[in-house]
Amino acid sequence: xxxxxxxxxxxxxxxxxxxxxxxxxxxxxxxxxxxxxxxxxxxxxxxxxxxxxxxxxxxxxxxxxxxxxxxxxxxxxxxxxxxxxxxxxxxxxxxxxxxxxxxxxxxxxxxxxxxxxxxxxxxxxxxxxxxxxxxxxxxxxxxxxxxxxxxxxxxxxxxxxxxxxxxxxxxxxxxxxxxxxxxxxxxxxxxxxxxxxxxxxxxxxxxxxxxxxxxxxxxxxxxxxxxxxxxxxxxxxxxxxxxxxxxxxxxxxxxxxxxxxxxxxxxxxxxxxxxxxxxxxxxxxxxxxxxxxxxxxxxxxxxxxxxxxxxxxxxxxxxxxxxxxxxxxxxxxxxxxxxxxxxxxxxxxxxxxxxxxxxxxxxxxxxxxxxxxxxxxxxxxxxxxxxxxxxxxxxxxxxxxxxxxxxxxxxxxxxxxxxxxxxxxxxxxxxxxxxxxxxxxxxxxxxxxxxxxxxxxxxxxxxxxxxxxxxxxxxxxxxxxxxxxxxxxxxxxxxxxxxxxxxxxxxxxxxxxxxxxxxxxxxxxxxxxxxxxxxxxxxxxxxxxxxxxxxxxxxxxxxxxxxxxxxxxxxxxxxxxxxxxxxxxxxxxxxxxxxxxxxxxxxxxxxxxxxxxxxxxxxxxxxxxxxxxxxxxxxxxxxxxxxxxxxxxxxxxxxxxxxxxxxxxxxxxxxxxxxxxxxxxxxxxxxxxxxxxxxxxxxxxxxxxxx
Amino acid sequence: xxxxxxxxxxxxxxxxxxxxxxxxxxxxxxxxxxxxxxxxxxxxxxxxxxxxxxxxxxxxxxxxxxxxxxxxxxxxxxx
Numbered sequence: 001x002x003x004x005x006x007x008x009x010x011x012x013x014x015x016x017x018x019x020x021x022x023x024x025x026x027x028x029x030x031x032x033x034x035x036x037x038x039x040x041x042x043x044x045x046x047x048x049x050x051x052x053x054x055x056x057x058x059x060x061x062x063x064x065x066x067x068x069x070x071x072x073x074x075x076x077x078x079x080x081x082x083x084x085x086x087x088x089x090x091x092x093x094x095x096x097x098x099x100x101x102x103x104x105x106x107x108x109x110x111x112x113x114x115x116x117x118x119x120x121x122x123x124x125x126x127x128x129x130x131x132x133x134x135x136x137x138x139x140x141x142x143x144x145x146x147x148x149x150x151x152x153x154x155x156x157x158x159x160x161x162x163x164x165x166x167x168x169x170x171x172x173x174x175x176x177x178x179x180x181x182x183x184x185x186x187x188x189x190x191x192x193x194x195x196x197x198x199x200x201x202x203x204x205x206x207x208x209x210x211x212x213x214x215x216x217x218x219x220x221x222x223x224x225x226x227x228x229x230x231x232x233x234x235x236x237x238x239x240x241x242x243x244x245x246x247x248x249x250x251x252x253x254x255x256x257x258x259x260x261x262x263x264x265x266x267x268x269x270x271x272x273x274x275x276x277x278x279x280x281x282x283x284x285x286x287x288x289x290x291x292x293x294x295x296x297x298x299x300x301x302x303x304x305x306x307x308x309x310x311x312x313x314x315x316x317x318x319x320x321x322x323x324x325x326x327x328x329x330x331x332x333x334x335x336x337x338x339x340x341x342x343x344x345x346x347x348x349x350x351x352x353x354x355x356x357x358x359x360x361x362x363x364x365x366x367x368x369x370x371x372x373x374x375x376x377x378x379x380x381x382x383x384x385x386x387x388x389x390x391x392x393x394x395x396x397x398x399x400x401x402x403x404x405x406x407x408x409x410x411x412x413x414x415x416x417x418x419x420x421x422x423x424x425x426x427x428x429x430x431x432x433x434x435x436x437x438x439x440x441x442x443x444x445x446x447x448x449x450x451x452x453x454x455x456x457x458x459x460x461x462x463x464x465x466x467x468x469x470x471x472x473x474x475x476x477x478x479x480x481x482x483x484x485x486x487x488x489x490x491x492x493x494x495x496x497x498x499x500x501x502x503x504x505x506x507x508x509x510x511x512x513x514x515x516x517x518x519x520x521x522x523x524x525x526x527x528x529x530x531x532x533x534x535x536x537x538x539x540x541x542x543x544x545x546x547x548x549x550x551x552x553x554x555x556x557x558x559x560x561x562x563x564x565x566x567x568x569x570x571x572x573x574x575x576x577x578x579x580x581x582x583x584x585x586x587x588x589x590x591x592x593x594x595x596x597x598x599x600x601x602x603x604x605x606x607x608x609x610x611x612x613x614x615x616x617x618x619x620x621x622x623x624x625x626x627x628x629x630x631x632x633x634x635x636x637x638x639x640x641x642x643x644x645x646x647x648x649x650x651x652x653x654x655x656x657x658x659x660x661x662x663x664x665x666x667x668x669x670x671x672x673x674x675x676x677x678x679x680x681x682x683x684x685x686x687x688x689x690x691x692x693x694x695x696x697x698x699x700x701x702x703x704x705x706x707x
Numbered sequence: 708x709x710x711x712x713x714x715x716x717x718x719x720x721x722x723x724x725x726x727x728x729x730x731x732x733x734x735x736x737x738x739x740x741x742x743x744x745x746x747x748x749x750x751x752x753x754x755x756x757x758x759x760x761x762x763x764x765x766x767x768x769x770x771x772x773x774x775x776x777x778x779x780x781x782x783x784x785x786x
Contacts, residue, residue, distance in 0.1 A: 489782050491732065491733040492731070492732055492774060493731045494731075494770065494774070494781045495728065495729045495730075496728050497767075497785070498727050499725055499727065501721050501722075504720050508720065522755060522756055528729065540721045541721070542721060543720045543721065544723070545722070545723045548725065574727065574755065575764075578752055578755075578761055
């Protein structure tokens, strides 16, 4: 969701209010809207959204709040991150000196100025905020504020001290990075994950192979170029930031690559804004220990500490410097995670200088300088002052459009001073990062170009980007390679979910194309539309529909002879028409109702068996397509080659007048042994040698044999 | 003598095959090459034309992966 896009947050407010039980909705909107009538629930939600858009109303409601409530909204506004973990907001409130961390949050929730993030599957509507707090699971609770509401609280005094450094900075240079390091790293990570997802264990960490892959990656594991302090687990920080940015998303225990942030297209300022917002939502990394297992981060205190550090720096005049140790000391005294005598010794290790110099400096959020004793001093850059709501957006840095050197060996040298987040994203689509530095290197490869084409780029757009930014003409071999790779992709097209139109006649197909139906002719009567949505059905009368995502349709009837198969053309599909010729021969004549017919023949089935068709396969096909078992005749034809040899022999047949008499003869032991087999209800087969003895037994029974 | 030409403006009778997975090749020889690949042929249930192969439902991803293993770079028209 765009961070400061009011429309998307308004919609989120609407959805949340709609999930409040009516008494709670009336209570909350009563504070926000102050209705004079008994409006229906829908009307109340509309009026609440109107109030959120009305600065005058908001200012009055903010004045009704305790200062701690306004401070909380001001913190959210400074952060430009409307979505917060409840625990982090409690920490921030306590750090600002409030005795009860939850009270201001509840006040804002009840005033309709803060909203709970409700779980997707909630059995009933929310009756109270206490009920919501009781829902806390392993993932914790989050809240959000509408950016328009939070923005009205900007300027509220947070009561933070001015921690100006006691020592003056030396005359040395002021260090300020270009802010591109993390867009570059994230795009390199994006390429890695595009090539293969990262797998998470049930415990929330990564499989060893993927962890090694990240930690040994030469780009991701190297310290940032502009870092003035070493970061723990920089590769895992990239993963955490990418997840918070939406560059990576989890699906079924795997992290997959999504799109690169749209904010990068809007310049460095918007890219930094998006990165800082992500920084304040980090789950699986902290500045002291590096990677932390997300499942154990229900109480990750670092995002609230990061914001406090930024705001402490923001309290200083633009030209004043602060010592990281002073900031850390304040944090240890005021932040509830580190304050107090019961804080664990493991928390004593410092991390603030790592955060400021190793992370915020490469992000271009702080400037650094050494003092006379050689210790680092820091202050906010104009970019972070703007981000924290304390100044105008700085002018974009001067760009040098011609910043790429494309070499005949398909390597690209990208001089950093000409790069922008948008160009970083574009390059990442079609070339692989090989090294980051003052001059970054990339390699054009068939796979990367293929990936770019799959993402919607074309040969022309790739070449256009190179030509626009190259310091000299793109070498001919590079153009040839790009063209060859692009053309190779055109050789095979896969339609994973196309719609096929099967016309009754070729003339109908011609007529449809003449009417502008966006179809591609495949055969005389078959046309392809890449997606069904593109079909205007006003041109057509559907004679049948077949969905290939569903199980096969029963559309075949087995005739009485057991070998003739009649196809219901309205229900049949293309699969059937390719399956049948494998084991049956088409019949020229049309059967009743114009059904198409095929016949199983010894030759057709022999050919099918030779090509790998099994009796089990045929049984499955008959079950799916006819709804019945394999016909005896088909089984006979299929089993011919394997059956025992048949025998043609003579028998005497004893015909008796009734089936009951035949039953008796077959059952009585004296005659049973003399009867070879029962041929029918009243017919019994007898061998020549047994005939005299059977005759004697029949006489004994009083059964007369006709001559 | 019957006139096979459809009436202009009339609705044309058509049978709709939805969610079909197809592979279309540049030429018939390439289609033969794909059919000759044992692993690929298991997922191809038929040949609609000399350049168009019908893929078993639900096997599109496997076919794309196999094509990539063969060194092809198929264009996947997903939307």
